[in-house]
Amino acid sequence: MDANQNGNPDKKTYHKKATGAALETVESHSEDHELKLFGSCFCPFVQRVWISLELKRLDYQYIEVDPYKKPKQLLEVNPRGLVPALRHGDWGSYESTVLMEYLEDLHEGEALLPSDPKLRAYSRLWSDHVNRSIVPNFYRYLQAQDEKDQIEHAEELKGQMSKLVDAADQSGPFFLGDNMSFVDVQIAPWIIRLRKVLQPYRGWPEPEAGTRWAKWVDAIEQNHAVKATTSTDELYLDSYERYAENRPNTSEVQKAINSGKGLP
Numbered sequence: 001m002d003a004n005q006n007g008n009p010d011k012k013t014y015h016k017k018a019t020g021a022a023l024e025t026v027e028s029h030s031e032d033h034e035l036k037l038f039g040s041c042f043c044p045f046v047q048r049v050w051i052s053l054e055l056k057r058l059d060y061q062y063i064e065v066d067p068y069k070k071p072k073q074l075l076e077v078n079p080r081g082l083v084p085a086l087r088h089g090d091w092g093s094y095e096s097t098v099l100m101e102y103l104e105d106l107h108e109g110e111a112l113l114p115s116d117p118k119l120r121a122y123s124r125l126w127s128d129h130v131n132r133s134i135v136p137n138f139y140r141y142l143q144a145q146d147e148k149d150q151i152e153h154a155e156e157l158k159g160q161m162s163k164l165v166d167a168a169d170q171s172g173p174f175f176l177g178d179n180m181s182f183v184d185v186q187i188a189p190w191i192i193r194l195r196k197v198l199q200p201y202r203g204w205p206e207p208e209a210g211t212r213w214a215k216w217v218d219a220i221e222q223n224h225a226v227k228a229t230t231s232t233d234e235l236y237l238d239s240y241e242r243y244a245e246n247r248p249n250t251s252e253v254q255k256a257i258n259s260g261k262g263l264p
Contacts, residue, residue, distance in 0.1 A: 002014070002068065003068065003249040004242045004247050004248070004249045004250050005242075005247075006247060006248060006249070011241065011242070011245075011247070012237070012238040012239075012241040012242070013238065013239075013241075013242065014040070014042050014068075014238070014239040014242070015041055015042055015231070015235045015238060015239050016040075016041070016064070016066055017041060017064060018041035018064065018231050018235070019041075019231040019232040019234070019235050020230070020231050020232040020235075021227055021228055021229075021230060021231075022041060022228070022229050022230055022231040023231070024228075025050075025054070025062070025228045025229060026041075026062050026064065029060055029061055029062040030061065030062070031061060032061055033059055033060055033061035034088060034089050035058065035059065035060040035061065035086070035087075035088050036060065036061045036062075036063055036086065036087040036088075037049060037050060037053065037060055037061070037062050037063065037084060037085075037086055038063050038065050038073070038074050038077060038078075038083055038084065038085040038086070038087070039062060039063070039064065039065070039083050039084050040064065040065060040066065040067055040083050041064060041231055041235065042231075042235060042236065042239035042240075043067075043083055043084070044189030044190055044192075044193060045083070045084055045096040045189070046083050046084040046096070047188070047189040047192075047229050047230075048084070048096040048097075048099075048100060048185055048186060048188070048189055049084045049086065049096055049099045049100060049103070050062070050084075050229040051185050051188055051189075051225045051226055051229050052099075052100050052103050052112060052185055053103065054224070054225035054228050054229060055109070055110055055112065055180065055185070055225040056103060056108060056109025056110050056112075057109050057110070058103070058106075058108060058109050065083065067081055067082055067083045076092070077092035077093070077094060078092075078094040080094075080264075082094065082252065082264065084096055084099060086099045086102065088102075097127065097131065097186070100112070100182065100185065100186075104182075112180075112181050112182040112185060113181065113182045114176065114181065119176065123175075123176070123181065123182045123183050124182075126164060126167050126175070126183050127182060127183050127186045129160070129163065129164060129167075130164065130183065130186045130187050130190075131186070131263070133160040133163075134157065134160050134161060134164065134187065134190065135190060135263065136257060136262075136263060137153060137156050137157040137160055138157060138190050138193070138198070139243065139253060139254065139257045140153040140156070140157075140257055141153035141154050141156075141157050141198065141202060142197065142198060142201065142202065142240070142243050142244055143243055143244075143246040143254060143257055143258065144246075145245075145246055150202060154202070154204075161213070162213075164183075164187070165212055165213050165216065168183075168212070168216065170212070172212060172215050172216055172219065173215045173216055173218070173219035174216065174219055174220075175216075180219075180220070180223055180225070184220060187220075188220050188223075188226050191216075191217055191220050191221070192220070192221065192226065192230055193236060193240070194217075195221075196233055196236040196237070197236050197237075197240045197243075197244075200237060201240065201241075201244040202244075242254075246258070252264040
């Protein structure tokens with residue numbers, strides 16, 4: 001039994017193996033390779049890096065780990081035992097945005113940051129907005145138990161997402177236009193979890209048909225790399241029940257949100 005179940009075996013807990021299309025991707029990247037992604041199937045931060053690898057069509061090995069058990073091979077890369085972590089030969093690092101930047105600096109596969117310095121800076125600026133203002137509000141909304149707090153955090157999340165939409169290319173469908181790029185990958189795992197997590201647990205609405213937001217959501221959900229790294233609905237429902245109930249021992253992210261601190 002996992003610690004977040006608090007002694008109750010009837011409580012759902014996080015999955016330890018991908019399902020659906022994501023499992024097929026895991027199996028196709030199971031052979032030993034010098035570029036290794038240590039991940040957990042339910043983790044959106046992992047999915048960022050995973051999407052990047054798939055978009056770039058790089059060769060890599062995916063290694064599923066239980067970050068709550070903190071296996072030795074993960075601790076060797078990240079002493080904190082958090083995912084995602086990346087090992088490339090004898091070098092390793094962690095933190096999803098850092099790892100996405102590293103993959104860009106390899107100059108292999110499809111570039112996710114534009115070549116124009118101003119657009120690169122613009123992309124980094126709005127990636128920072130995702131990390132500072134959208135991701136924390138997603139968890140505040142999901143973890144809130146009081147209805148008044150839920151309404152307040154839902155409005156804040158919608159407001160911060162609206163700012164991102166206003167900053168995006170007007171035609172889209174992606175942030176900078178026709179092609180998926182860095183900011184899209186930064187936000188993609190949480191867009192996926194709007195429908196798979198926030199909708200069933202908090203009643204998050206469908207995008208309004210015909211809007212720029214709806215166009216963006218659809219483009220991300222239909223992207224091949226996003227689909228290849230996304231599991232079946234059951235995995236997310238089970239894995240995020242602990243957040244929706246704000247149970248003790250859920251995660252470092254949950255603890256940080258509850259304490260009012262920044263993301264770990």
